[in-house]
Amino acid sequence: MRGFDRLNQRLGFDRLNRRLGFDRLNQRLGFDRLNQRPARVIRADERNETRRDGITTRHSFSYGDHYDPDNVAFGPLRAVNEERLDPGAGYASHQHSDVEIVTWVLDGALAHEDSTGTRGVIRPGEVQHVSARTGVEHTERNASATEPLRFLQMMVAPSADELADPDPGAPTYRQWDLQGARGYLLDVLRLREGVTLHAALLDAGDVVALPEDGLVHLHVTRGSVDVAGTVLDAGDAVRVSGAGPLGVKALASSEILAWHFAEPAPAPNQEHP
Numbered sequence: 001m002r003g004f005d006r007l008n009q010r011l012g013f014d015r016l017n018r019r020l021g022f023d024r025l026n027q028r029l030g031f032d033r034l035n036q037r038p039a040r041v042i043r044a045d046e047r048n049e050t051r052r053d054g055i056t057t058r059h060s061f062s063y064g065d066h067y068d069p070d071n072v073a074f075g076p077l078r079a080v081n082e083e084r085l086d087p088g089a090g091y092a093s094h095q096h097s098d099v100e101i102v103t104w105v106l107d108g109a110l111a112h113e114d115s116t117g118t119r120g121v122i123r124p125g126e127v128q129h130v131s132a133r134t135g136v137e138h139t140e141r142n143a144s145a146t147e148p149l150r151f152l153q154m155m156v157a158p159s160a161d162e163l164a165d166p167d168p169g170a171p172t173y174r175q176w177d178l179q180g181a182r183g184y185l186l187d188v189l190r191l192r193e194g195v196t197l198h199a200a201l202l203d204a205g206d207v208v209a210l211p212e213d214g215l216v217h218l219h220v221t222r223g224s225v226d227v228a229g230t231v232l233d234a235g236d237a238v239r240v241s242g243a244g245p246l247g248v249k250a251l252a253s254s255e256i257l258a259w260h261f262a263e264p265a266p267a268p269n270q271e272h273p
Helices: 002-011 013-020 022-029 160-164
Strands: 039-042 048-052 055-059 077-085 090-096 099-107 110-114 119-122 126-132 136-142 149-156 172-177 186-192 195-202 207-209 215-222 224-227 230-233 237-240 247-250 254-261
Touching: 039 230, 077 215, 099 110, 099 186, 099 215, 119 126, 126 136, 126 186, 149 254, 195 247, 215 224, 215 230, 224 254, 230 237
Parallel strands: none
Antiparallel strands: 039 237, 048 055, 055 077, 077 149, 090 136, 099 126, 099 149, 110 119, 110 136, 126 172, 186 195, 195 254, 207 247, 215 237, 215 254, 224 230, 224 247
16 A cells, blocks of 8 residues: 555656545545455455366355355345356355345356246346245256356345244245446345345546445455455456445456345354355
8 A cells, every 4th residue: 555655646646645535535435444344355365165067166155065153144145156157157056045046157057947837048237036935945046058147146045033933935036237337336235124136347546435334245256355444366366345436446347245234134054055
């Protein structure tokens, strides 16, 4: 960060920032204060990895055979898995229950079919949400026989009230195109009050402000960003708690996903997914 200050001074950006009011903007977004909110950075190469026929998965949390009691959950977030599938590869029918499943495709096309009778193909620019309350079986496969597939699958626990509901209802399925613009933090999906997924497509130099309270889980899907003096590259994530302004500055063309949890989270089930 000090190196950037010297570079800004040499190029005259410090004077320009003062003239344009960027110093005040940086203060408001928290760029002038490093690590004022408690944060944990998870680097892409620190994630556990699972390999199977034609599939490589990188796990940001405890998952499958990989268990760390200190990395079971962040608020209600239970899993952020980056999946890479070879052409034609996929998962046979398997079941999930008492979980909200959100899928975000990065490259390629994901074919999906579940026990609600719904089937479809998800492509970049689309988000899929499956609410597997009473249990849902689904299959997921690379829709292409020639191109690889890469996607994020995120899992969020239901609220305490939802878990206590004796009649949670049948599984539900939603999939839709996202209509957005570059340079803004968009509300992509609100699972319930206090649980929201945001996304942003950023050009180099773009700045967006993250929520100032609660828990924030930021995952960089493409490019490189600066979060309060910490550089995050593709596959990196940061988990932030506490309160106060916090900004994200794109260092290159980038895409970010940010979960915001403003509600108390249910205690995580120690039986990992």
